[in-house]
Amino acid sequence: MKNFIKSFYTNNFIYKGKEKLSKLTILALIILDIFVLSTLFQGIDFQTKVINNPNTKFPYDCQDVITYSSSMDDFNSYLYNNYNYDSKYQNIKDLEVDERCNTIFDKVELIKNKIDIKNLKKQNEELNNKSYNLSNQLTYLKDNYNTILFEKMSEQEIDKSIIKGEVSAENIKEKYELLTKELESIDKEKEKLSNEFKEENLVKDLISYLALNKDTILIDIEKAQKFYSIKYELVILLFLIPLVAIFFYLMKRYLHKDKYILYIIFKNILIVTLIPTFISFFSLINIFIPKIFLEKVLMFFYSLEIPFIVYYLAIAIAVLIFIFIIIKIQKKFKEDNEKLKNNNISIIDAYNKNICIKCGNRVDFTLMNYCPCCQNQLKIECKSCHANTIKGLDYCSNCGSNIEK
Ligand SMILES: [Zn+2]
Numbered sequence: 001m002k003n004f005i006k007s008f009y010t011n012n013f014i015y016k017g018k019e020k021l022s023k024l025t026i027l028a029l030i031i032l033d034i035f036v037l038s039t040l041f042q043g044i045d046f047q048t049k050v051i052n053n054p055n056t057k058f059p060y061d062c063q064d065v066i067t068y069s070s071s072m073d074d075f076n077s078y079l080y081n082n083y084n085y086d087s088k089y090q091n092i093k094d095l096e097v098d099e100r101c102n103t104i105f106d107k108v109e110l111i112k113n114k115i116d117i118k119n120l121k122k123q124n125e126e127l128n129n130k131s132y133n134l135s136n137q138l139t140y141l142k143d144n145y146n147t148i149l150f151e152k153m154s155e156q157e158i159d160k161s162i163i164k165g166e167v168s169a170e171n172i173k174e175k176y177e178l179l180t181k182e183l184e185s186i187d188k189e190k191e192k193l194s195n196e197f198k199e200e201n202l203v204k205d206l207i208s209y210l211a212l213n214k215d216t217i218l219i220d221i222e223k224a225q226k227f228y229s230i231k232y233e234l235v236i237l238l239f240l241i242p243l244v245a246i247f248f249y250l251m252k253r254y255l256h257k258d259k260y261i262l263y264i265i266f267k268n269i270l271i272v273t274l275i276p277t278f279i280s281f282f283s284l285i286n287i288f289i290p291k292i293f294l295e296k297v298l299m300f301f302y303s304l305e306i307p308f309i310v311y312y313l314a315i316a317i318a319v320l321i322f323i324f325i326i327i328k329i330q331k332k333f334k335e336d337n338e339k340l341k342n343n344n345i346s347i348i349d350a351y352n353k354n355i356c357i358k359c360g361n362r363v364d365f366t367l368m369n370y371c372p373c374c375q376n377q378l379k380i381e382c383k384s385c386h387a388n389t390i391k392g393l394d395y396c397s398n399c400g401s402n403i404e405k
């Protein structure tokens, strides 16, 4: 990890040229990196959460109405609404909503405007309370019916009775019937309240619309959600890959032109862009790894009573994959180093430090034609003045004419 940070730092922040990057330049680069990265994440957020998202096209409100469409003629279903946890970009989200959901929202809104649902609920609640009270009283009477009989048998005086509400053997049946009637009338009122709502034309209209469209909408929601985890990553990759390509192209271009500051800037941005790209890429791979298959393998070894073998295998596979990757990286790194040796800045650096560019041993460019350690040619003949000049540099050290490489 320490080495990784060190090499990341030297590869990105150490300027391998004639000049070193000032601390202020490095700070500016870091600020640029952070800005680019945070903008990328915002862009990803927008691409995946605001648009291209099944829950934007079919908001939870709409999904709920469809799922519970059979109970939409009950005003109690209108209790919970407006999920808008995250109202960011709500205006754009609203534009993305499926047309049928919008129709449903309009119809629900019409009902809410025409009918005072809050008041209906309040009335309903009052009735519920009354009916609860009555039921309690009825239960009390039922529970005490036997007690009264026992009292009667022991000829207890009424004013000394343990039974509340002046209930006696004579009036208990009367009271019971009265309460039952009251309860019945309250139940009727409740039913009337709910029927009035059901009979409302707007409610009927919504119910019939839902009955007609429910199935097709549900199919569309299922379709939209089916491959969303894959689509999600693909949308991110589609968003990032053009940027990776552009930054990579600019980086290579400026490396080629020896414009090192620009090269370093684009190299930084490229690496920053690659971070979310790789995350997305590996998530995509993770989706495709058949987890069920792994479970079956585990089950097989479990049946042989050696399930731990699976973990040994997993480690072995991971080691093999990483050996392959690391060897590739190292090979590329070596090749890059070779290439770097042939670019101007490195040659100038070697020349200034009197070092053989091939083997790194000390040489003298004024006196030597070849490196005595590795036979690397240090000088070539200038085509215009035929004097010897430093190999790899742009201009002849004798006549100053351009040397074609
Ligand atoms: Zn040498």
Ligand SMILES: [Zn+2]
Binding pocket: 382, 383, 384, 385, 386, 387, 389, 396, 397, 398, 399, 400, 401
């Ligand atoms: Zn010359």
